[in-house]
Amino acid sequence: MDFDYVVVGGGSAGCALAARLSENPAVSVCLAEAGGEGRSFLIDTPVMLAVTVPRRLHNWAFETVPQPGLGGRKGYQPRGKGLGGSSAINAMVYIRGHAQDYDDWAAAGNRGWAWRDVLPIFKRSEHNERGGDALHGSGGPLNVADLRSPNPSAIAFVDAGVQAGNPRNPDFNGASQHGVGLYQVTQKNGRRWSAARAYLDPAAGRPNLTVVTRAHALRLIVEGKACLGVETTHGALHARRETIVCAGSFGSPQLLLLSGIGPRGELEPHGIALRHELPGVGRNLQDHPDYVIGYLSNAPGLLGLTVRGLTNLAKGYVEYRRTGSGILSSNIAEAGAFLKSDAQLERPDLQLHYTIGLVADHGRDRTPRYGFSCHVCVLRPKSRGRVRLASPDPFAAPRIDPAFLAVEEDARLLLRGVKMTLEILGQRALAPFRGANVFGEEGASDTTLAALIRDRADTLYHPVGTCRMGTDEWAVVDPELRVRGIERLRVADASIMPALIGGNTNAPTIMIAEKAAELICNR
Known part of the structure; x- marks a missing residue:
């Protein structure tokens, strides 16, 4: 199947990005998600996160490698599986982070990502039931409410x-x-308001938006130095314009590595042909x-x-x-x-x-x-970890090492x-x-x-940074979220964060997707 844009991963970022891109009726968009529809009483009912977080239902339920800083224990890394991603199983806390966090991103060379740049994007995405003002949005898709x-x-x-x-x-x-x-929460009328609810539901009737669930991404289709789409369990999805990877801080680097994009020394032991040397893929993992x-x-x-x-x-x-x-x-x-x-x-x-x-x-x-x-x-740990391949099998979980403490x-x-x-x-x-x-x-x-x-100690469920945005040789994407050295390929999710923000990461991840849509549509 051929589309103008293929978005890989239907989590917080992917739902927002696919919906925004499909607002243009002149382009066709496909959103591919490995999980299901994300429809369940357990998802819609806020308190039921007590059921979904500890179990594999709607959840990848990853484990880390043994952590020396945690006495050799393996940590637990729940991540949402299904449309909405982790916004379908998280605690719904709406936090953007501190303004200085984004100014730090910009100061590190990421032009266009300072607080003054991203605040309008946060506001555009938000409908705060308290009303809009200089710091809050009204009329956006993401409902933010008091308990x-x-x-x-x-x-x-x-x-x-x-x-x-x-x-x-x-x-x-x-x-x-x-x-x-x-805390304020991403709820509406007492129900969870995931990214799927916020962005995909209003877009459901668009003839130019195709949503494919249970489509596990196997590898990107890379010819020369260009990405032409993605191979999935539903077959090949070809992108005439761009492929945007939104598979999260574990899934995005894993997919790049499986596709031969990453450090040579990481790929050769798994028999994966090098398509493009990019040493920063999987590095810079940060978590709270x-x-x-x-x-x-x-x-x-x-x-x-x-x-x-x-x-x-x-x-x-x-x-x-x-x-x-x-x-x-x-x-x-x-x-x-x-x-x-x-x-x-x-x-x-x-x-x-x-x-x-x-x-x-x-x-x-x-x-x-x-x-x-x-x-x-x-909030801003100094420790830095890494995501590696455990196997060339795309169904195998990656090796996750947050390097806690x-x-x-x-x-x-x-x-x-x-x-x-x-x-x-x-x-x-x-x-x-x-x-x-x-x-x-x-x-x-x-x-x-x-x-x-x-x-x-263990995670607070906020992994970021494994496809870091920047301008140096270790950066995976540039400030326009384009994968360095590969045409027609971007990454747009929490993995691009250069540094962990001071707070919960769902709202910033949605902001990143909104920013990506802006960059793509205005190019």
């Missing part, structure tokens, strides 16, 4: 953060990111290292694998079906904070996510507990974050909710806390 039924414990967490000396912040995407508050503190509770209205917790869900079902409100509309990570480990810092370097259930091992720990948790992560500075900062989080969780506002500390952080020495971090 319909904030949990009393999440409100208490915000109060506790203020009691600990942090500013109350009602808008983390406003003039200041610093402080503690409730995260630690979770948990407390038991006797308070009503929380989640947990106990009779009480499951009863709360059952009671909430009727309310949710009737009004779209109640505990089933919860994104679980309802509240949070952006903190500075040093008051003199110009921007926060730590982020917290308060969850209304007792989370352990990404929800894979099925111990019957009832309580609450708080995640703390390092490989740089001691990351471990020290995470320790500082744990201590700051404990200070918040110990405030009087949370006293009615707070029972026993589960994992032993309370009252522990720095040595013990450091050991707990090595024993229990």
Whole structure:
């Protein structure tokens, strides 16, 4: 099949990009996604991320290689599988990052990616139910809302953060990111508003947009120094103009490598013919290292694998079906904070996510507990990892090495974050909710806390950077997202980020796709 544009990967970026490109009726667009339609009660119902994140349903459920910084443990890397990608299984937190993050991208040579350049794109993509203003969009496809039924414990967490000396912040995407508050979420009427809902549903009737699901990409079709399309399990999809890879920070470098684009030394052991030497493919992997503190509770209205917790869900079902409100509309990570480990810092370097259930091992720990948790992560880690091929088989998972806590500075900062989080969780506002500390952080020495971090830390699900944008020899794409040295090929997803932004990555990934559409249509 022949099209003008072929978009490989139907996640947050791919859905947005395919929809934007197909707004021009004079061009034909194909979106190829390895997973299914992304339609399920488990996807649409926000609280059901507790089911989709720990399991392979709608989820690639990758593992990392053993991590020396985590005591040799293998980490877990859930990634969405199906239309919407990770926006179909994530916690729906809408965060753009700090303005300085984007100015840093531009200062590194990526012209057109400064905050003043990307803010209009964020606004164009957004429909904030609070209304539009200088910093927020109205009328865009991505619905951003306040939680319909904030949990009393999440409100208490915000109060506790203020009691600990942090500013109350009602808008983390406003003039200041610093402080503690409730998160806004990508929901509409209490339902998850994934990139598929936001972008593909309104485009469904366009005759120039073809969406192919369960089409696993096998390799790019490269002739000479040009990409002509992609081979999939549904056959070849040929692109007359461009192929744009949107397979994510693990899938995009894997597809380039399988296609012979990457470092020679990475390809030869797998018997893959070198099409184009590009040494940066798969390098520069960055992710937010995260630690979770948990407390038991006797308070009503929380989640947990106990009779009480499951009863709360059952009671909430009727309310949710009737009004779209109640505990089933919860994104679980309802509240949070952006903190500075040093008051003199110009921007926060730590982020917290308060969850209304007792989370352990990404929800894979099925111990019957009832309580609450708080995640703390390092926003701009120094550690850099890599994605490699495990096999020339396109169905084999790649070798993922985030190199968590490989740089001691990351471990020290995470320790500082744990201590700051404990200070918040110990405030009087949370006293009615707070029972026993589960994992032993309370009252522990720095040595013990450091050991707990090595024993229990893992990802906050924000891998980026493996097809880095830049102008140097290690960059994979240029500032217009064109793969260096290969014509008619771009990458447009979180993998192009030169550096990890200070916050959740779904909104920035959608911004990248919007920017890609702008670059392609205006060329």
